[in-house]
Amino acid sequence: MKFITFATACLVVGLAHSAALSEKALASAHSQIMGNASSMLGWQVAGSLQSLAPVDQGCQNITSFGHGHWAALGLKPAVIEQAFCVATARVTNSSALALNQIKLAATDMFIAQLLHAFGDDPEPNYKWLCQNFNYTAINDDLALNSGRIGQAFCANRPYATAWVDPSHEVLVVTDNYIYNMASILFADLYSFSASTPTERWVMCEQYQYMSQAQLQVGINSAVVRSHLCVDHDAPLMTQSYSQFIMTTISTSIFARQLSLAVNAINDDEKRTWLCESIQHGDLGLLGMAANNTLFC
Numbered sequence: 001m002k003f004i005t006f007a008t009a010c011l012v013v014g015l016a017h018s019a020a021l022s023e024k025a026l027a028s029a030h031s032q033i034m035g036n037a038s039s040m041l042g043w044q045v046a047g048s049l050q051s052l053a054p055v056d057q058g059c060q061n062i063t064s065f066g067h068g069h070w071a072a073l074g075l076k077p078a079v080i081e082q083a084f085c086v087a088t089a090r091v092t093n094s095s096a097l098a099l100n101q102i103k104l105a106a107t108d109m110f111i112a113q114l115l116h117a118f119g120d121d122p123e124p125n126y127k128w129l130c131q132n133f134n135y136t137a138i139n140d141d142l143a144l145n146s147g148r149i150g151q152a153f154c155a156n157r158p159y160a161t162a163w164v165d166p167s168h169e170v171l172v173v174t175d176n177y178i179y180n181m182a183s184i185l186f187a188d189l190y191s192f193s194a195s196t197p198t199e200r201w202v203m204c205e206q207y208q209y210m211s212q213a214q215l216q217v218g219i220n221s222a223v224v225r226s227h228l229c230v231d232h233d234a235p236l237m238t239q240s241y242s243q244f245i246m247t248t249i250s251t252s253i254f255a256r257q258l259s260l261a262v263n264a265i266n267d268d269e270k271r272t273w274l275c276e277s278i279q280h281g282d283l284g285l286l287g288m289a290a291n292n293t294l295f296c
């Protein structure tokens with residue numbers, strides 16, 4: 001209950017402060033972020049199911065797969081369905097394909113969040129980012145496409161510092177904090193698709209057939225197991241609680257990604273810059289806290 005109240009408070013504060021970016025720009029940003037979050041979830045599920053039967057079922061009718069629960073969280077069934085259909089069409093190497101798609105979606109989500117984090121005069125901030133990004137950390141620690149991120153913030157701009165294209169492929173995030181947070185997020189979203197405790201239990205029993213593949217797509221399967229294999233009496237997660245989890249975890253992941261991407265973890269000057277530059281009010285964006293307490 002406490003969580004739900006907090007989530008509502010965030011929403012209200014967000015609406016009251018949303019001055020800098022237009023409603024239209026915010027809606028478009030939100031749609032891009034949710035689209036990429038949906039793609040990530042779709043590929044995480046498709047890449048970690050070893051039997052393709054459920055993926056095929058989801059491709060036929062995504063509404064029946066997640067019981068429509070994911071749509072209720074603002075995720076996009078059509079994007080999830082598309083991931084399922086591409087995965088079933090290319091039966092071999094679905095984990096390898098999934099990893100590439102997850103990396104692409106994670107990169108684009110980070111870009112969409114960051115492009116909209118600065119209110120209506122973002123250019124000086126893009127310049128700072130372009131010049132302060134640690135492209136090695138983005139590639140090696142975050143397993144994001146550093147070239148694509150550099151291009152978004154540096155290319156075709158007067159300060160077009162050369163960004164660095166990745167020299168080698170890193171597919172699974174090496175930062176432990178993000179690895180665990182991403183695993184918890186997946187575990188919650190996946191178990192939220194169960195409509196009864198019995199169904200959750202069946203998913204728990206299927207877990208052992210998924211665990212190996214989950215590790216391959218960058219998910220800690222022990223975390224997933226601990227969320228699915230709970231007592232029969234444990235109530236299913238409510239929609240508002242799942243929404244709250246999705247928002248807070250996405251925010252934590254974004255903050256950690258950004259801190260590592262600009263080497264701000266132990267740098268007070270950079271943390272101050274982040275505190276002062278990231279707009280507090282531009283909400284409705286997954287990955288933005290109501291108050292920018294993340295860096296302040």
Ligand SMILES: *[C@@H]1O[C@H](CO)[C@@H](O)[C@H](O)[C@H]1NC(C)=O
Binds near residue numbers: 033035039
């Ligand atoms: C993902 O984000 C990018 C912007 O970084 C956007 O162009 C793209 O449309 C988004 N993908 C989806 C499926 O919404």
Ligand SMILES: *[C@@H]1O[C@H](CO)[C@@H](O)[C@H](O)[C@H]1NC(C)=O
Binds near residue numbers: 061063064
């Ligand atoms: C998809 O599944 C839902 C829920 O089970 C059902 O109501 C709907 O008719 C199905 N749609 C198609 C095209 O089979």
Ligand SMILES: *[C@@H]1O[C@H](CO)[C@@H](O)[C@H](O)[C@H]1NC(C)=O
Binds near residue numbers: 093096
């Ligand atoms: C399929 O996966 C295997 C093992 O990961 C890899 O060696 C092979 O190159 C992949 N093939 C394609 C076409 O990606």
Ligand SMILES: *[C@@H]1O[C@H](CO)[C@@H](O)[C@H](O)[C@H]1NC(C)=O
Binds near residue numbers: 134136137140141263
């Ligand atoms: C950039 O990140 C790499 C990988 O984490 C790290 O080894 C390096 O020290 C960082 N560079 C700077 C200037 O902090």
Ligand SMILES: *[C@@H]1O[C@H](CO)[C@@H](O)[C@H](O)[C@H]1NC(C)=O
Binds near residue numbers: 290
């Ligand atoms: C945001 O920060 C202000 C000032 O620090 C505080 O009064 C307010 O309660 C915070 N709001 C939320 C939703 O945390």
